Amino acid sequence: MSRYLCIACEVFARPLYSLAATSPNVIDIQLVQRSLHDEPNKMRPKLQKKIDMMEDRGYEAVLLGYGLCGNGTLGLQARTVPLVIPRVHDCIAMLLGDAKRYADEFEKTPGTYWFTQDFAERSDEEGKFRSLGPIPDEALAKQYDVFVTQYGKDNAEYLIETLGSWQRRYQRAAFLDMGVLEPDGYKTKLEADSERFDWAFEAITGDLKILRGLLNGDWAKKDAKNFIVIPPGSSVDITYDKHVFRCTPG
Amino acid sequence: MDKIVKEIYDAVVNGNASGVKTKVQAALDAGVNIESLLNEGMIAPMKEVGELFETGEYFVPEMLIAARAMQAGMTLIRPVLLAQDIKPAGKVVIGTVKGDLHDIGKNLVSMMLEGAGFEMIDLGTDVSPEKFLEAIQAHQPDIVGISALLTTTMTNMDATLRYFEEHKVRDQVKVIIGGAPVTQAYANTIGADGYAPDANQAAALARQLMAA
Numbered sequence: 068m069s070r071y072l073c074i075a076c077e078v079f080a081r082p083l084y085s086l087a088a089t090s091p092n093v094i095d096i097q098l099v100q101r102s103l104h105d106e107p108n109k110m111r112p113k114l115q116k117k118i119d120m121m122e123d124r125g126y127e128a129v130l131l132g133y134g135l136c137g138n139g140t141l142g143l144q145a146r147t148v149p150l151v152i153p154r155v156h157d158c159i160a161m162l163l164g165d166a167k168r169y170a171d172e173f174e175k176t177p178g179t180y181w182f183t184q185d186f187a188e189r190s191d192e193e194g195k196f197r198s199l200g201p202i203p204d205e206a207l208a209k210q211y212d213v214f215v216t217q218y219g220k221d222n223a224e225y226l227i228e229t230l231g232s233w234q235r236r237y238q239r240a241a242f243l244d245m246g247v248l249e250p251d252g253y254k255t256k257l258e259a260d261s262e263r264f265d266w267a268f269e270a271i272t273g274d275l276k277i278l279r280g281l282l283n284g285d286w287a288k289k290d291a292k293n294f295i296v297i298p299p300g301s302s303v304d305i306t307y308d309k310h311v312f313r314c315t316p317g
Numbered sequence: 318m319d320k321i322v323k324e325i326y327d328a329v330v331n332g333n334a335s336g337v338k339t340k341v342q343a344a345l346d347a348g349v350n351i352e353s354l355l356n357e358g359m360i361a362p363m364k365e366v367g368e369l370f371e372t373g374e375y376f377v378p379e380m381l382i383a384a385r386a387m388q389a390g391m392t393l394i395r396p397v398l399l400a401q402d403i404k405p406a407g408k409v410v411i412g413t414v415k416g417d418l419h420d421i422g423k424n425l426v427s428m429m430l431e432g433a434g435f436e437m438i439d440l441g442t443d444v445s446p447e448k449f450l451e452a453i454q455a456h457q458p459d460i461v462g463i464s465a466l467l468t469t470t471m472t473n474m475d476a477t478l479r480y481f482e483e484h485k486v487r488d489q490v491k492v493i494i495g496g497a498p499v500t501q502a503y504a505n506t507i508g509a510d511g512y513a514p515d516a517n518q519a520a521a522l523a524r525q526l527m528a529a
Contacts, residue, residue, distance in 0.1 A: 107497075135468050138498050156469045173469060177443065178418050214378065222332055222382045229381055229421065236418040236442065307472055307506060 068092055069284060072121050074114060075132020077101050077189045078158050081247045082278055083132060090282045095126075101189055103139065110139030122146050128296075130281050134161060135311055144302040144317065151286050151296050152303060153277045154311040162243050164274025166293075166309065172271075178237035180266070182257055183273075184250050207231075240266045245273040319349055322358045325390065329362035330369075332382030334389040341390040351397050355434070359387050359394065363432025367517030377425065380516065384428030391431065406434035407527045410452045410490075411462035412444030414477060417470035422496055425516040426462060433520040435460075446473075446480035453486050460523055463509075465496040474499075475507040491526045495519060 070093045075083055077098040087094040097117060103110040118129055128148050133140050134155035143150065155161050159181045160169035172179065207227070214223035240261035242254050254270060261268040277293055280286065286294035295310075297303055300317035318326070321344045328336040344354055366383040369375035375383075398405075409430055413423050420442045431437050438456050440448055449461060461481075465471040474494055481487040491510040494503070504512035511526060513519035 137468060138500075156467075170469075173416065177416050177470075218332055218378065218382055221335065222385070225385055226378050226381060229424070230378075233419055233421070307475065307503065 069127045072126040073130040078185045079132045080185045082245050085247050107137040107139035145297040145299050162273040164276035176239045179239040183243045242270045243273045325358035326362045329386045334386040337386045337390040341393045387432050405436035407459040408436045409460045410438045410458040412440035413442040414465045415445045415473045418442045419466035423464040426519045429516040429520040446477040460491045463494050468498045
C-alpha cells in the first residue's frame, strides 16, 4: 500500500473518486477547474503551485490526471517525490483508455466534439448543463448583443458567424460513457442537441484502464509504457511523437 | 495623404466595411493614385491594427472586423492593381494542417498578410501534404504557411515538410508555421523557416523573409 496525491482535471471527477475508493493505495484527490484547458499558460503555474504545496505531506508520488493538454503540462517539475503523467495528449485519450484508440477515432472523424458526464456537471457557467458546443445558447445571444453594441449589427453577425464556423465543420457528438453511473437525462439531451447542429450522435464506451493504472501504481512496473515517471528535480518535456513526453533532468 | 485616403484608413481601423467600400469606390472614380490607395488606405491601417493588437488595445474581434473592412476595399482595388501590373509583396499559400479543422487563427494570419500586401492562396482546413504540394506547383508561392490548433495534429507539420523534401520543392519555398501549441522550438525541430506567435508577427515575419 502506498500513499499518493492525485492532482487532476475535474473532467475525471466521478471515475477518479470511484477508482480511488477501490484502489489498493491511499489516494488523496485534488481537482482543478476544467476551464484551464483553454489557457495552457495559466495551467502550468497553477499545477506547479499545487505540486509545490503538497511537498512534505508524506506522499510517495504526485500523480497527474492530465495529458499534454495544449502544452499546459510542459515544464512542470517534480520536487522531492516523483511526478507521474500518462503519455496522452488529452482527456479524450485518457477516457478512451488507449492513445491508439483515440488516434483511430480521430482519423475516422476528426470533427468530433466529445462529452462526458463530468464535463457537463462541472461547467464553469453557473453549474448549468451545457448545450452542445462550447458556447451555450444564452451565452451566444449575450455575446451577440455585446458585439452589436460595440461594432454594429453587420459586424456582429459576421463575428458570430466567423467565431462559430468550426461547428459547421464538426460532424459528430460523441458521448463517452465511463460506466460509473447511469448518465441520467444528459445523454438524451445531447442526442437531441446534436440533431440541431446536424451532427451525428454516438455513445462510446470509455475505458478506465489508464486512470486505474495511474492510481494503482502500474507506472512503477518495468514495462509500463502508458506513463512517464519524472524523478525529483527533473521536469516534463515534449517528444513530438507517440511517446508524447520525455524527461529533462533538472 | 488625400482626405479620402485618410477616411479609408480610419474606416479600416474601425472595422467599417461598408464605409470602406463606398469610399474606395469614390476614390477610384476620382482617380486617386492606386498605389497610394493600397499603401496608405489598406496596408498602413492594417499595420496599425496589428500594433493595436500587440499592445493589447485590440483583440481578435477588432482585428477580424478591421480585416473584413480591408478585404471589402481590396475586392475593388485588386482588379486595378492587376490591370496596372502592380506586383504584390509576395505570394503565400496557407492552410491548416491535415486532420485539423480549426481556422480562426489561420484566417486571421491570412487577412493580416493580405493587409501587408501579400497575394494569398488559402487552401482551407485539413490540408494534406499532397494538396500543399499541388498548390506549390500550381502557384509557385514564395511562402507556405501551415497552422495547427491541436497537439495531436501539430506533428503533421513535420510530415508535410518531409513530403516537400521528398518531392524536391522544399528549397523553392519558405515555410512558416503557427497555431496555439506551436513553438519556436518545434519550428527548429522540424526545420521550418519561421514561426510567429500571432497574426501581426506573422505579417512581420513574412516581410522579413521576403527581404532576406
